[in-house]
Amino acid sequence: MLYREAGQFKTTYGDDQAVFPIRQDRWGMAIILAIAYVALPWLATDYFITSIMIPFLIYALAAIGLNLLTGYCGQVSLGTGGFMAVGAYAAYNLAIRVPELNLIVIFILAGGAAAMVGVVFGVPSLRIKGFYLAVATLAAQFFLDWAFARIKWFTNYTPSGSVAAPPLDIFGFAINTPDRRYFLILAIVTVMALAAKNLVRGRVGRSWMAIRDMDIAAEIIGIRPLRAKLSAFAVSSFFAGVAGALWAFLHLGAWEPLAFDINRSFLLLFMVIIGGLGSILGCFLGAAFILMVPLALNQIPTALGMPLSTAMISHLEFMIFGAMIVFFLIAEPHGLARLWALAKEKLRLWPFPH
């Protein structure tokens, strides 16, 4: 009943093609945005903003990037961490070498740099698929890790190889408080998530999905694999690059190549798999799950006053979190986004299921 769209008539093509064709979805989205833009900055503590919302949004953005490539175009990638690193170091070098650039321009150019690198490492995808491609992208991850650890120019010859973001401002407006950083990230993520949603509904996204579902058939109906696959790599890496720049500049502040190591890539792949391959919503759900559940598990014993040692809490966190991943994957192999879709179906019939 809650989700019944009876009485919502679509009278124009525009209505029919809307991003959110159902009124309830539009309202839901408006409420979520209102919470994100108004309620949270007003009500939430600094800890919630800096340690939960900011990493959550950045992870979600990187997960969208990976999902465009893996979920929509079917190209498995283990190099997302590397592409994030490209974005982070490109942003750093632009910011210190061309200080007059606006921060937004820096982020876009950083994404562009990552897109170019992504295209280069996407070339093998034209010949190899599946696990073999995963290995090729793994090479990207290791190569990029190596490059940022070894080539001193990238880190502006700092002795330790760790670099720090310069002071940030946009049109003279300093980005120095948690709330300001949060707003900037939220705005970027909103725009880019909307762009991704529209991209996958359009011609480009459909060509990716055609390649994913059967590349030979796609080729026969006139989709060029070269263009489709490389554009997927480019767009995916662009998202990852912007996410990397945000992670470095607005979340960590100072970082080393280890911040973008192979674990980051795995984490993002888990987010996409648990959230749901081929779903933008799934990226947010997956990022929330992977980021927030361990933090919650880590804090619950202390908050409840349970006398457990720090090590024990940490071990429990790993065990329960691992069990939950297994449980969710068994309960719904298509991810949390699919669970939500099922819930919507049920809500549509509720309270009279048949």
Add this chain to the structure above:
Amino acid sequence: MRKHWRIATLGVLGAAAMMVAGLGEAMAQNEQFMPRLTYRTGPYAPNGVPFANGYADYLNLINERDGGINGVKVAFEECETGYDTARGVECYDRLKGKGAAGAAVVDPLSTGITFALTEKAPGDKIPLITMGYGRSESQDGSVFGWNFPLLGTYWAAADIIMNYVAQKEGGYGKLKGKKISLVYHDSPYGKEPIPLLEELAKRHGFAFTAMPVTHPGVEQKATWLQIRQNRPDYVLLWGWGVMNSTSIKEAAAVNYPRNKMIGVWWSGAEPDVTPAGDGSKGYLAANLQAVGDQFSVHRDIYKSVYDKGKGAAKKEEVGQVLYNRGLVNAFLATEAIRTAQAKFGNKPLNGEQVRWGIEHLDITAARIKEAGFEGLVYPIKLSCQDHMGSARARIQQWDGTKWSFVSDWIEADRKLLDPMVAAAAKKYAEEKKITPRDCSKEM
């Protein structure tokens, strides 16, 4: 029936959520809060655990024996970072606001986390004590107002170790033409000493090679094969966690003499040498403090903490290298709070007040004796400009069962360090657009 069950579940969840929200407020009002970023799990746990235990035991000693610092009890909460930078930043954000006056001082025991927190600490006005680690250029207090690499930085460590090597060879003049290799953890931690060693190599004419080992450091076969081929005269080891014991085992496997291997003070604890068994005999390492539980502070800890069943470690682990380092670290932090209390009064202090205390820290030999640390630590005095204080260490050798010192206190050459620190700090200040404080005007 099913519905009732659901309602019950919801009720339990709701009650739990309310408890979570309510308990956060239940902090005592008259306690000095110290956040403790620790790692008791993961590849670095063998080294993280004794340090955390020593720290905890000293804070408990202060509470149990003295009833706090001048009557202000110390409350502390541990947060597991797993040596991961992102998680460390989360822990810092989680704990920084707790307690009556917020976090007094943060001590992350990770160079990576220190780098990230260096960007955050000035905004939050919380000092970072990074005793024997952290950014080497943060010794310059005029640029790095909130970093305190007490007792020595990695540059100081490299200089002290090279000084020892020169002593052994019969003076710096004899180093010409020698081959020195550095086996390092491939992270900011391991890379820190490289500029100083390169500078020394240029000055004294020895050949310096740096060999990275990837995190976490269990794969070092290729590195030690290279060492077998090159046969350097000395190998400096800049490892942490499992990397240290792996290095020593590999050195034994390629038969590189262990008494030509010198570890930094983070590569010379019991968990580093015991896994290699007899292979560790003769291995050398620097140490910032002394080892053993024969000092009077340990007697107090046994009496006031362990006999009451409040000890954090196993009793036989008290007095180990990293345990004692945790003790010294906690000692310096609490002394800083004590110093600050002399100015601001005996109450919970905020980070800014504690920073004043650290900058005016002056721990004399008499105070060290009084606190039970005689022979354990060297006197230290800080200022607004100098955030390191004394930079002295001794070289110790493992004989198969215990560490014993083979050198006296060696002091780092400040004439060599200070210009390099000033240059690196200036570069950082320019990049970050920081105007250095004028320390002559501070009081």
